Each structure stands twice: as C-alpha cells, then as structure tokens.
Amino acid sequence: MADDSSERTEEPTSQRLSKAREEGQVARSVELSTAAILVVATLFFSLSGNYLFHRLGGLFTSQLQFDRKVIDKAELLPAVFFQSLIDGYLLILPVMVLLAVVALVSTVMSGGLIFSPKMILPKFSKLNPLTGLSRMFGLKALIDLLKTFLKFLVISLILWMSITNNIEDLVSLNRMDLGTAVSHAGTMILDACFWMSMGLVVIAIADVPLQHYQVNKKLKMTRQEIKDEMKNSEGRPEVKATIRRRQREMANNRMMEKVKDADVVITNPQHFAVALSYDPSSDGAPTLIAKGTDELAMRIRDLAKEEGVHIFEAPDLARALYFTTKLDHPIHEGLYHAVAQVIAYVFSLNQTYAGAEGIIKPSLRIPDNMRYDENGFLFK
16 A cells, blocks of 8 residues: 655645745635726726816816916926826825725725735745756646636627627717717726626636635645644643643643532631532432632532532531542542541431521541641641
C-alpha cells in the first residue's frame, strides 16, 4: 500500500489559515469587484446622469466665457484654471467615493478585510524563471485565460445585440438636435452597460466559489505537516497554558453539574466548600463529588442554594475533607464519624418539616492528625 503521508489531502488547520491570512493568501474575486462597480455605476448614472452631465456641460461652457478682467490680467488665469479644476473635481467626487466604497465592500465580501505588509515586500523567488513559467502555464493561468475569454465573449455578445436592436436609432441620431441625440445615445449606452453588468454578475457568482476552492486547495496539508504543526504548537508554553486552562474549565463544569445531586455542602464558610453524596441503601462511604476554594467555593455554595441543597458550616471538617479526599472518591475513614453526624442531621431536617427547630446541630470532632489550616498545613 502506497504511503500517502506526502499527499496534500488534509483540510488546512486554523493555524495554517491564520498564517495564510497574515501573508495575504485569501480568496479574492476580481470579477466580483468589477461586476459590483459596473452595476452601481450604471444605477448611479441612470438616476443622476442627466443632472451630472448637465452640470458638466455648464462647467465646460463657463470655461469658454472669460471675464474682461481676466483677459486684461494674464496673472489671473492660473487662479481661474485652478478653480475650474476644483469645481470639476467636486462634481465627480460623489461617484468616485461611491465606487471606491463599492470596490472595498466587494473585496471584503469575497475574502475579508486584511492588511498584510508581507504582500508589498519583494519576493526574490518570483525572479526564478522556472517559477515564472509554472505561473504562466499552470492550471491557474489556464483558468484565468478561460475567464478572460468568457468575459470577452459575453461583452461582445451584449454589444452586438445592443447595436443590432438599436441600429435604426443609431442611424437616426444624425437627424436629431444635439441635446436629443446626446440623451438618446446615453440611454442606449446605459442599457448596454446594464446588460454587460448582468453578464459580469453571472461570471462573478461562478468565480467566487472557484476562488475559495483554489485557495483552499493550495493551503491543503499533508498528514506529516499536521503532525509537525501539532508537535510545534503543543510545545509552546502559551498553547500548553491554554490547553490546561480549558481542561480545568471543562473539569470544573462537569464537577459543578454534580452539585445538584449532592446531599450536603460543607463550607468553611467562605474559603472552602465540599459537596458530598451518600446512598443510604449501599454499604459505601459518602463520596466527595465537588470541591473548591475561594471563587469556585462561592460558585458551589450559590449553586447549592439554587438547587435546594443544604449548606452546613463546619470549617475544620470542610478543610479536612478538601485536603484528604480526592474528587469522586469516598471520604477518608478518619472522617466517617463527623460526616455521619452531618448527614444524619441533614436527613433529619429533610424528613422533619414541622418542629425542625428542635433538632440540635451536632458538635463535630475532627482527629488531630486531620486538622488543617487554610494553607493546607496541619495544626501543631
């Protein structure tokens, strides 16, 4: 059986995708940006083209009319020329801003917004003739050639249909006055641009998933690369710390789910909390199903209150249970008597709803060799 560990058959990992984004390797569809710009430009000129061209015509006309003061003083001409440039620029500024926003939004839609300084740095590998030939005659170059040829066919077909359908109107333009002819020609041009933009939209719809497929295929990894990445990642201190933190969180969450099944929670009352479960029908000792200090202890107490689990304050017993008993293990035999008194007291409270005030809270005695302080040291 052939070894396929060197074949790129595995999906890229999140680390590989993140590194690719840093290097600017994301799916970008030029066809989507082109189609979006043409569609918006066509709509813009359809709605406000008459006003825009009327203003432009007025601006050109005004430049052919000179004030006598300007004619007599040639030094005023630069200022007049500069003002004309400003007026023209302000007139076309809205459409320029609009198309720039459309270009940016369409680019973000296809691959997200990223800034990669690595993309503008020179790459000496591109000077390799063999690499250049592989780009010129590779599969990507062939696909780009087919897309270019398809766009040429679509645009040519739409222009041919537009000319064919409007041939009589085109011939009759020379018999119209200038204003009517310009308006009529503008309508035909906008109509042709609309259908060209629709053709480019169809191409863009097919190009966007194609670009994502090509980038994903390029970033695919071999099994050995995934193994090496996992080894490198797990060896990093911050990754190890993150893994340990998540493991602790998952363990704590599983532990907290068991608190609702506890028979009693014994507290310090602030710094320690342990939850015990006991099955009277079995011969086993009570089991410690949850324990914690400080913030985790507070969470155990709060959850016990919500679930109606009795909370018993016994500082010495809580510390002894915390330091001598592992999670999900029976309690230490030296604490049998004290815990039995607590459980008997709690069971009595649960069974006696009326007159519970008469039940006396037990006085517990903890063995001297199991009396711990808050730091886990035995009292001397």
